[in-house]
Amino acid sequence: GEDVEQSLFLSVREGDSSVINCTYTDSSSTYLYWYKQEPGAGLQLLTYIFSNMDMKQDQRLTVLLNKKDKHLSLRIADTQTGDSAIYFCAESMDTGGFKTIFGAGTRLFVKA
Amino acid sequence: KAGVTQTPRYLIKTRGQQVTLSCSPISGHRSVSWYQQTPGQGLQFLFEYFSETQRNKGNFPGRFSGRQFSNSRSEMNVSTLELGDSALYLCASSPRGVTTDTQYFGPGTRLTVL
Numbered sequence: 001g002e003d004v005e006q007s008l009f010l011s012v013r014e015g016d017s018s019v020i021n022c023t024y025t026d027s028s029s030t031y032l033y034w035y036k037q038e039p040g041a042g043l044q045l046l047t048y049i050f051s052n053m054d055m056k057q058d059q060r061l062t063v064l065l066n067k068k069d070k071h072l073s074l075r076i077a078d079t080q081t082g083d084s085a086i087y088f089c090a091e092s093m094d095t096g097g098f099k100t101i102f103g104a105g106t107r108l109f110v111k112a
Numbered sequence: 113k114a115g116v117t118q119t120p121r122y123l124i125k126t127r128g129q130q131v132t133l134s135c136s137p138i139s140g141h142r143s144v145s146w147y148q149q150t151p152g153q154g155l156q157f158l159f160e161y162f163s164e165t166q167r168n169k170g171n172f173p174g175r176f177s178g179r180q181f182s183n184s185r186s187e188m189n190v191s192t193l194e195l196g197d198s199a200l201y202l203c204a205s206s207p208r209g210v211t212t213d214t215q216y217f218g219p220g221t222r223l224t225v226l
Contacts, residue, residue, distance in 0.1 A: 030211040042202060042217040092211040099168045104154035
């Protein structure tokens with residue numbers, strides 16, 4: 001089946017690291033993504049990882065993938081108040097056409 | 113390059129009416145996907161179009177339909193609106209609609225059904 005799960009809320013202090021976790025069920029996923037949505041805005045692609053990779057680092061963002069456990073995480077180093085947003089984990093698959101399944105989103109609160 | 117544009121941005125309808133939403137993809141992008149975002153259900157995949165053909169469809173009733181034109185612009189239509197159709201409808205475009213593509217999202221159309 002196709003399902004992506006993530007915790008709904010995370011609260012951190014400014015300057016700390018944030019870790020947002022996600023689990024997915026479809027082993028045929030080829031790419032896994034992290035999107036950010038700020039209030040009143042559409043989704044912005046933050047980063048993605050190919051399913052045969054374990055880790056990807058992009059400035060303050062580190063993505064870890066445990067394919068055996070179907071677990072994906074996003075670590076944001078030195079979290080800032082501007083990072084407050086909803087973060088969506090997503091998996092994509094080619095099923096005779098493009099399809100992306102999103103998690104429910106994790107709302108990140110950053111306290112000054 | 114201009115981003116993905118969606119019109120209208122806000123819409124208020126009453127139950128039983130129908131509505132048409134429009135999405136203009138980034139120039140050169142041939143794949144357009146539609147999603148429904150609600151607080152309770154999160155982001156749910158509606159359908160994906162490529163070269164005027166619907167290639168993939170999510171689990172939505174037949175009241176939800178769409179089409180894509182030769183210029184890749186896409187419309188989605190919802191007939192016989194229900195209160196539960198109130199949501200943010202997002203469209204996303206990508207060059208070829210394959211997993212190696214990056215999807216770019218529009219700002220969404222917020223539909224309120226009274």
